[in-house]
Amino acid sequence: MGTDSQNGYIRVFRSMLITAIAFIVNYGINLVLTPFITENVSTEAYGYVTMAKNFAQYAVLITTALNSFSSRYISIEYHKGNKKKASQYFNSVFFGDVFIGSAIFFVLLLFTLFINVFLNISDNVLRDVQTLFFFVFINFWLTTIFTVFGTAAYIANKLDVTGLFKALSYIAEALVLFVVFKLFPPKVFYVGVGLCVASLVVVISNFFITKRNTPDLKIQRRDFSGKCVKQLVVNGVWNSLNSLGNQLNSGLDLLVCNLLLTELAMGQLAIAKTIETIFAGLLQLVATSFQPILLRSYAAGEKNKLLYDLKFSMKIGGFLSNIAFAGFIAFGLAYYRLWIPNQDISLVYGLTVVTVLANVASGPMVPLYYIYTLTVKNRIPCIVTIIGGLANVLGMYVGIKYFGFGIYTVVWTTAIVMSIINLITNPIYMAKVLGLPLKTFYPNIVRNLISCFLLVGALNILSHILQPTSWGGLIVAILLSAIIGALIHFLVVFEKGDWNNVKHFLRKRRI
Numbered sequence: 404m405g406t407d408s409q410n411g412y413i414r415v416f417r418s419m420l421i422t423a424i425a426f427i428v429n430y431g432i433n434l435v436l437t438p439f440i441t442e443n444v445s446t447e448a449y450g451y452v453t454m455a456k457n458f459a460q461y462a463v464l465i466t467t468a469l470n471s472f473s474s475r476y477i478s479i480e481y482h483k484g485n486k487k488k489a490s491q492y493f494n495s496v497f498f499g500d501v502f503i504g505s506a507i508f509f510v511l512l513l514f515t516l517f518i519n520v521f522l523n524i525s526d527n528v529l530r531d532v533q534t535l536f537f538f539v540f541i542n543f544w545l546t547t548i549f550t551v552f553g554t555a556a557y558i559a560n561k562l563d564v565t566g567l568f569k570a571l572s573y574i575a576e577a578l579v580l581f582v583v584f585k586l587f588p589p590k591v592f593y594v595g596v597g598l599c600v601a602s603l604v605v606v607i608s609n610f611f612i613t614k615r616n617t618p619d620l621k622i623q624r625r626d627f628s629g630k631c632v633k634q635l636v637v638n639g640v641w642n643s644l645n646s647l648g649n650q651l652n653s654g655l656d657l658l659v660c661n662l663l664l665t666e667l668a669m670g671q672l673a674i675a676k677t678i679e680t681i682f683a684g685l686l687q688l689v690a691t692s693f694q695p696i697l698l699r700s701y702a703a704g705e706k707n708k709l710l711y712d713l714k715f716s717m718k719i720g721g722f723l724s725n726i727a728f729a730g731f732i733a734f735g736l737a738y739y740r741l742w743i744p745n746q747d748i749s750l751v752y753g754l755t756v757v758t759v760l761a762n763v764a765s766g767p768m769v770p771l772y773y774i775y776t777l778t779v780k781n782r783i784p785c786i787v788t789i790i791g792g793l794a795n796v797l798g799m800y801v802g803i804k805y806f807g808f809g810i811y812t813v814v815w816t817t818a819i820v821m822s823i824i825n826l827i828t829n830p831i832y833m834a835k836v837l838g839l840p841l842k843t844f845y846p847n848i849v850r851n852l853i854s855c856f857l858l859v860g861a862l863n864i865l866s867h868i869l870q871p872t873s874w875g876g877l878i879v880a881i882l883l884s885a886i887i888g889a890l891i892h893f894l895v896v897f898e899k900g901d902w903n904n905v906k907h908f909l910r911k912r913r914i
Contacts, residue, residue, distance in 0.1 A: 452591055454658065471643065471776065474554045492635070505548070538599055561616060573601060656672060721851035724766025726884065764821070767847060768848075774837060783832055784832060795816045
């Protein structure tokens with residue numbers, strides 16, 4: 404790897420580091436908020452916090468058709484110097500999002516008014532839940548209509564700057580939640596208010612980044628192009644359907660619990676999914692940080708560099724997912740005893756283990772999902788994901804309705820389906836669309852699985868030695884786990900060129 408490539412990785416690592424800080428701030432909010440709500444409102448009410456966010460994600464499925472390829476087209480045209488064409492894509496996405504986002508928001512308002520017709524909600528929390536959904540949907544509208552302003556960070560490779568503002572948004576959210584929970588009786592809808600404040604900070608920061616780094620991109624109605632909208636939607640509709648498949652695979656579990664089991668089961672699963680959300684955030688952190696350099700390599704036609712970047716992103720994704728998974732296996736029970744001592748800890752721990760199991764396979768693969776965006780080859784993976792999602796929902800229904808398997812059915816079906824997709828269909832088709840041998844990505848996958856197996860064993864031994872019973876002891880255990888996990892993963896997975904990039908990063912005084 405040359406100096407330019409190494410400097411590119413410096414920005415990737417810096418972006419990951421800064422985004423990780425934002426991630427930690429957000430986790431801190433959940434760390435305090437979850438037990439507070441479950442103890443002062445109810446476990447059932449907390450389930451609706453996650454469900455409201457899930458419903459907002461259902462709405463995002465519609466806007467995905469327009470937005471999924473917006474950064475790609477705008478960035479490529481901007482890098483080529485076609486500022487006029489980039490502006491047309493930019494404004495077409497903005498005005499399209501305003502129209503679509505507003506129309507969806509109106510429908511969501513009607514749903515909120517009659518929410519007790521569709522969901523099983525206790526009368527004592529009905530008004531609170533309705534208000535929660537209202538603010539979460541306001542947050543959806545706000546983030547949707549200003550989505551396109553996030554493109555400037557990709558063009559200028561300034562994701563480290565967006566990470567700083569993201570951390571600031573979480574701090575603002577935490578302050579708002581602290582004030583309202585301190586001054587007023589506890590309600591779950593305050594979470595929605597906090598989300599809106601955080602999104603407002605992000606929107607303002609994206610305006611600032613766009614104006615500073617891509618001044619040619621500004622709101623101009625004359626640059627709206629129906630042809631551009633059509634091109635984006637035609638290419639993006641498969642991504643939208645793929646997102647539907649993803650929702651079928653993991654986004655309907657709380658709804659299934661609400662309709663087929665109980666509100667309590669939904670709340671318990673929501674707590675377990677808090678950890679799964681952390682895992683997903685870690686992987687998205689890697690994927691997002693690598694996207695600007697993947698886009699540059701692809702746009703420049705540098706196939707060898709693109710392949711190296713992809714494989715390196717797999718190793719970093721696997722690094723985070725393996726350490727997180729093995730660490731939770733080893734210290735998850737201790738964590739839950741300290742965090743939510745009044746809950747059914749054994750049940751929540753078991754649900755969480757199965758829920759995060761799929762991340763062992765998805766860890767190295769999530770950064771590679773961008774291949775489908777780069778190549779605009781997303782029809783086959785979309786069909787596979789939808790088939791998997793339908794099989795998942797059917798498996799949940801049959802397992803609960805006819806075999807009485809209960810809540811574990813919800814998490815096991817998802818784990819099995821997603822593992823099959825990420826271990827079989829994705830690696831093969833990703834290699835195919837890049838014109839590479841079908842086995843291209845499997846050596847990295849196998850090394851990642853070996854690393855995970857060794858990590859689980861090593862950290863379980865460590866857990867029997869330490870057996871933490873306090874937050875201080877748990878933090879020490881987590882730090883030791885991270886160090887041991889890094890050593891094992893790097894030795895098993897990393898190659899000489901990878902070590903050079905890491906050493907170059909560590910030698911830099913400014914991160």
